[in-house]
Amino acid sequence: MADWRVSPSLALDELVVERLALGESIVHLGFGEVRLPAFEPLVERLVAGAYRTAAGPVAGGPALREAVAGYFARRRVPTGADQIVAGPGSKPLLLALNLVVRGDVIVPKPAWNTYAPQAELAGKKAFRVPIPAQAGGVPDPGALRDTIIAARALGRDPRIVILTLPDDSTGTLASPELVREICVIAEQEDLLIVSDEIHRDVLHDPRTRLTSPAELAPARTVVTTGLSKNLALGGWRIGVARFPDGVWGRRIRDGVIAFASEVWSTVAEPMQRVAEYAFAEPPEIRGRLADSARLHGSIARAVHRIMVDAGAVCRPPVGAFAVYPDFSPVRERLAGRGVTDSASLSRQLLDEHGIGVLAGHLLGDDEDALRFKASTSTLYGDTAELQRQALDSADPARLPHVSDLLTRIGEAFGKVCG
Numbered sequence: 001m002a003d004w005r006v007s008p009s010l011a012l013d014e015l016v017v018e019r020l021a022l023g024e025s026i027v028h029l030g031f032g033e034v035r036l037p038a039f040e041p042l043v044e045r046l047v048a049g050a051y052r053t054a055a056g057p058v059a060g061g062p063a064l065r066e067a068v069a070g071y072f073a074r075r076r077v078p079t080g081a082d083q084i085v086a087g088p089g090s091k092p093l094l095l096a097l098n099l100v101v102r103g104d105v106i107v108p109k110p111a112w113n114t115y116a117p118q119a120e121l122a123g124k125k126a127f128r129v130p131i132p133a134q135a136g137g138v139p140d141p142g143a144l145r146d147t148i149i150a151a152r153a154l155g156r157d158p159r160i161v162i163l164t165l166p167d168d169s170t171g172t173l174a175s176p177e178l179v180r181e182i183c184v185i186a187e188q189e190d191l192l193i194v195s196d197e198i199h200r201d202v203l204h205d206p207r208t209r210l211t212s213p214a215e216l217a218p219a220r221t222v223v224t225t226g227l228s229k230n231l232a233l234g235g236w237r238i239g240v241a242r243f244p245d246g247v248w249g250r251r252i253r254d255g256v257i258a259f260a261s262e263v264w265s266t267v268a269e270p271m272q273r274v275a276e277y278a279f280a281e282p283p284e285i286r287g288r289l290a291d292s293a294r295l296h297g298s299i300a301r302a303v304h305r306i307m308v309d310a311g312a313v314c315r316p317p318v319g320a321f322a323v324y325p326d327f328s329p330v331r332e333r334l335a336g337r338g339v340t341d342s343a344s345l346s347r348q349l350l351d352e353h354g355i356g357v358l359a360g361h362l363l364g365d366d367e368d369a370l371r372f373k374a375s376t377s378t379l380y381g382d383t384a385e386l387q388r389q390a391l392d393s394a395d396p397a398r399l400p401h402v403s404d405l406l407t408r409i410g411e412a413f414g415k416v417c418g
């Protein structure tokens with residue numbers, strides 16, 4: 001029997017839920033769920049769609065695909081509706097890509113914990129390449145070249161490189177120059193670029209320029225995105241992929257549609273109504289995205305400050321809702337408390353201080369590194385009312401229910417590192 005394990009972030013979440021049920025008090029920074037209430041106009045579309053019980057085309061209905069094509073065109077990536085395939089979340093679309101496109105996969109280190117297991121499920125090998133100092137979500141270009149050479153010397157055949165723009169693990173965004181360098185290598189080495197842009201619409205500062213590889217290497221880039229993160233709809237399962245125009249792109253798209261036809265058939269019709277509305281980006285959706293991005297930025301920056309004050313080096317977050325501190329500057333002090341690696345650091349934070357984080361090695365990082373991902377989107381409040389307050393606040397970190405949690409996190413790190 002194959003040795004498949006539950007995704008580490010979901011496994012940690014289950015553990016935390018068990019401990020909470022036993023009465024423990026835990027601040028859960030280990031789960032990338034966006035704790036915000038459903039946006040009412042989305043609920044209205046969902047309810048109105050409930051009467052549509054027949055299954056439509058596998059790739060998604062024409063109205064939805066037109067709306068998604070418009071979404072990409074507004075982001076400097078001209079797109080036809082026939083280049084779009086919808087799925088029940090972007091996760092299954094990413095798995096389909098792994099199964100359709102031959103060759104091994106290169107992922108940044110650290111990276112979202114699903115990329116490598118999906119490659120392995122598809123019978124491939126995942127090669128992890130360290131991220132540059134500047135930002136996560138992309139492999140360091142020099143290390144990428146070295147890895148391709150080393151992989152080929154081992155008889156492997158790397159053909160896909162996955163980028164996360166912006167990066168969910170570190171909350172950072174690769175610069176246009178870095179993206180350009182990766183595109184050049186992809187052209188030279190004949191790699192397909194998979195650009196996971198699921199956090200694109202929650203860049204904290206609307207002026208931040210994201211350059212997609214689909215702009216620079218359109219013939220060899222597939223973009224995936226969805227509504228789980230930007231509109232906090234993780235449980236509704238809505239994702240889309242944009243395929244390159246041209247023969248290769250159409251072949252990959254047709255393969256993904258064939259896979260979908262045997263696995264999920266089509267995205268639930270009520271969800272397609274939601275997605276059609278959201279991807280058209282009417283003013284109220286844009287307003288909601290702007291409020292969400294402001295909130296994510298404010299709290300991610302507050303947690304970043306706590307980590308730096310505790311002695312970590314940490315890239316400042318500019319998108320999504322996480323920070324990725326590195327506690328190596330206080331390694332000796334931590335060693336005195338029995339913390340010597342990623343696993344013991346996350347264990348001590350949970351067992352002794354009630355702080356749940358996703359240990360770096362679970363994201364493919366080195367086991368002896370003192371790093372973890374702290375998701376900050378679970379700090380907005382436990383009820384819809386508190387979450388709404390956070391969303392509406394000009395300074396959410398000062399709201400009592402948020403600042404209490406930030407204080408608790410600060411005190412815990414003061415004890416671990418002090």
Ligand SMILES: Cc1ncc(COP(=O)(O)O)c(C=O)c1O
Nearest residue numbers: 089090091112168198226228239
């Ligand atoms: C970087 C990244 N990509 C993709 C996904 C998958 O999201 P979904 O399948 O809900 O679209 C996630 C969700 O955790 C993520 O963090």
